[in-house]
Amino acid sequence: MDTAFRHRVNAARVAIRNQTGFFNQQRGRVSSEWKPDETRVTFADFAISEKICEELRRSFPDDQFLSEESGLLDEVVPVESRYSWVLDPIDGTNNYALGMSACAISLALMKQGHPVYGLIYDGSTGELLEGGSGRPILVDGKKFTPANRPFEKRTSIIALHFPLPAGRPRQFEALLETYRVRSLGSASLHLAYVALGRIDGVIDERVRIWDVAAACALIEASGRKIIYMDENPFPMKAFESNGAFIRYAAGSEGFLTAVQNWLG
Numbered sequence: 001m002d003t004a005f006r007h008r009v010n011a012a013r014v015a016i017r018n019q020t021g022f023f024n025q026q027r028g029r030v031s032s033e034w035k036p037d038e039t040r041v042t043f044a045d046f047a048i049s050e051k052i053c054e055e056l057r058r059s060f061p062d063d064q065f066l067s068e069e070s071g072l073l074d075e076v077v078p079v080e081s082r083y084s085w086v087l088d089p090i091d092g093t094n095n096y097a098l099g100m101s102a103c104a105i106s107l108a109l110m111k112q113g114h115p116v117y118g119l120i121y122d123g124s125t126g127e128l129l130e131g132g133s134g135r136p137i138l139v140d141g142k143k144f145t146p147a148n149r150p151f152e153k154r155t156s157i158i159a160l161h162f163p164l165p166a167g168r169p170r171q172f173e174a175l176l177e178t179y180r181v182r183s184l185g186s187a188s189l190h191l192a193y194v195a196l197g198r199i200d201g202v203i204d205e206r207v208r209i210w211d212v213a214a215a216c217a218l219i220e221a222s223g224r225k226i227i228y229m230d231e232n233p234f235p236m237k238a239f240e241s242n243g244a245f246i247r248y249a250a251g252s253e254g255f256l257t258a259v260q261n262w263l264g
Contacts, residue, residue, distance in 0.1 A: 004083075005109075005111075005116070005117070007059070008056075008060060008063075008083065008109055008117075009109065009117055009119075009130075011055075011056055011059050011060070012056065012085075012107055012109060012117075012119050013119065013128065013130070014055075015051075015052045015055045015056055015107075016052065016105055016107060016119055016121050016128065017121075017128070018051070018055065019048045019051055019052060019105060019121075020105075020121055020126075022044070022047065022048065022051075023044065023048060023090070023105060023121070023123065024123070026042070026043075026044040027044075027096050027099055027103070027123065028096075028097070028098060028099020028100075029099075030042045030043050030044045030096075030097065031043065032093070032097040037242060039093065040093045040094050040097055041069065041093060042090065042093060042096065042097055044089075044090060044096070045068070045069045045089045045090045045093060046069050046089075047089075048089035048090065048105065049067040049068070049069040049070055049087060049089040052067075052087060052089065052105075052107065053065040053067060053070065053085070053087065056085060060083065062081060062082075062083075063081055063083045063084055063085060064077070064079060064080065064081040064083075064084035064085070065084070065085050065087070066079075066084060066085065066086050066087070066210070066239040067086075067087040067088070067089060067210070068087070068088050068089065068208070068210040068241075069089060070087075074241065074242050075240075075241050076238050076239070076240050076241075076243075077238060077239040077240075078237070078238050079110070079113055079235075079236050079237055079238060079239060082111065082112060083109065083110065083111055084110040084113075084236075085107065085108065085109060085110065086107075086108040086110060086115070086209060086210050086213040086214070086236070086239070087106070087107050087108075087210065088104075088105070088106040088107075088188065088210040088211055088214075089105060090103055090104075090105065091103060091104045091105070091106045091186050091187060091188040091189070091210075091211055092104060092123075092184070092185050092186030092187075092188075092189070094185055095184075095185045095186065096123070100185070101123055101124035102123070102124050102184040102185050102186045102189060103123040103124070103185075103186055103189075104120050104121055104122055104123055104186055104188045104189050104192075105120070105121040105123075106118070106119075106120050106188040106210070106211070106213070106214040106215065107119045107120075107214055108213035108214035108216070108217060109132075109217075110213065110236060112235060113234060113235025113236040113237060114234050114235050114236075115132070115213045115214065115216045115217040115220075115234065116132050116133060116217060117130065117131070117132035117135070117217050118130060118131065118132060118192075118213065118214030118215055118216065118217030118218050119214060120188055120189070120192050120214050120215060120218070122189060122192070124189070127139050127140055128140055128141070129192050129195075129196070129218060130218070131195070131217060131218045131220075131221030131222070132217040132218075132220060132221055133217065133220035133221065134220075134221075135221055136221060137195060137196065137218060137221045137222060139196075144196065146195065146196055146197035146222050146223075146224075147197040148197070149197070149200075150252075150254060151200055151201070151251070151252050151254030151255045151258065152254075153178050153179065156179055156180065156200040156201070156255070157179070157180045157181075157182060157198075157199050157200055158175060158179045158180070158181050158182070158199070158200060158201050158202070158203070158255070159181070159182050159183065159184065159190040159193070159194075159199050159201070159202040159203075159204075160172075160181055160182075160183050160202070160203055160204070161183065161187065161190070161203075161204040161205065161206050161207070162183050164205075165205055168205075171262055171263055171264070172262055174262065175258075175262055182199065187204055187206075187207045187211035187212055187215075188211055188212060188214060188215045189215075190202040190204065190215075191204075191212055191215035191216070191218070191219060191226075191250055192214075192215045192218050194219065194222075194224060194250050194251050195215065195218035195219045195221065195222040195224060196218075196222070197222075199251075200251055200252060200255055201249065201250065201251025201252065201255030201256070201258075201259070202249065202250050202251065203248075203249045203259060204246075204247070204248060204249075205229070205245060205247040205248075206245050207245060207246050207248075208243065208245065208246065209233055209236060209239070209240075209243070209246060211246075212246060212248075213236075216234070219250055224250060224251060224252060225250065225251070225252075225253065225256055226248055226249070226250035227248060227249055227250070227256060227259075228246070228247065228248045229247035229248060229249070230244070230246075230247055233246050
């Protein structure tokens with residue numbers, strides 16, 4: 001790990017940890033409102049976004065800082081710096097505002113538009129999950145090796161993001177009738193749990209880049225696979241607050257083979 005990279009990862013750990021007390025204190029207590037894109041936002045989203053970006057910007061003034069809550073709804077920001085950061089200050093804001101535990105702080109370090117390291121604070125467990133391509137997954141600073149189990153009907157767990165697109169319930173009939181299905185309400189945790197082996201696979205067609213950039217780095221660290229139903233969003237050339245949804249499936253080879261069969 002080169003010095004510039006290592007300094008950024010260390011600083012990111014500190015910046016996230018510095019916000020976890022506030023994050024936990026405000027959960028279920030902070031007021032919220034609905035944005036024009038029909039997603040919920042709270043004061044805590046803005047506060048955490050500002051604090052993390054401000055702290056990292058002091059150390060890395062030449063980097064770009066791109067947060068779900070940092071720009072106008074229709075803003076498009078070209079990604080021009082060698083290093084950039086993609087932040088979702090609270091992923092799972094619906095859960096967070098209602099005091100439910102499945103929510104997270106998700107921060108991705110990008111290099112030339114690719115997510116090279118991800119850090120996710122899991123609000124349900126208090127764990128800091130991190131990792132990237134060619135580097136191990138760490139859980140609270142300790143190396144973690146994901147379980148490698150077969151994809152099978154008896155034990156496998158699949159995550160979906162509801163509502164499903166029109167026609168999908170019919171295509172997923174076998175999935176819904178056979179497997180244990182979860183919908184946690186946090187896209188970053190769905191994908192991070194696939195990387196950790198807690199969930200065997202996830203299909204999501206309603207996420208933006210800030211929801212999954214950090215968890216994509218964890219997928220790279222885990223050796224599991226992600227396939228995109230449309231164009232690969234990486235390298236990220238521009239940060240679009242109201243860009244198209246990213247549609248993907250991720251998991252083991254066995255799970256991804258089953259997805260292709262379900263979708264035809």
